[in-house]
Amino acid sequence: MGGPVYDKQEQMKYLHQRIELLMTMLDNINPEEAGVEDIDRIIDMLDDLERKAKQYRQDWDGKDA
Template sequence: MPQQEKLTDLKTRLSEFMNKLDQMNPEETSVEDIDRLILMLEDLERKMD
């Protein structure tokens, strides 16, 4: 994947992550929700390499 395309993809995924994080209610967030967020971050990290 070309560098610019990779960067665009990362920005999109990060934006999705931030939106999910903003929508979460701390009082209703489950361990599974946190696990999904961690998986999203790990995926972003892999995409950066």
């Protein structure tokens, strides 16, 4: 997951991969042992995902206009 992605299909693939990574992380967290750091990491990942989705939406709006 290196440089910028401009193709819609690649952008969707990127988002899908990030969601899969988040789901894997959630599946592997032991609720009995999870700490504040784990919750903070999940929040950071969700924030990054939201930021990318908004960026891609703006890219798509600009291309379709």
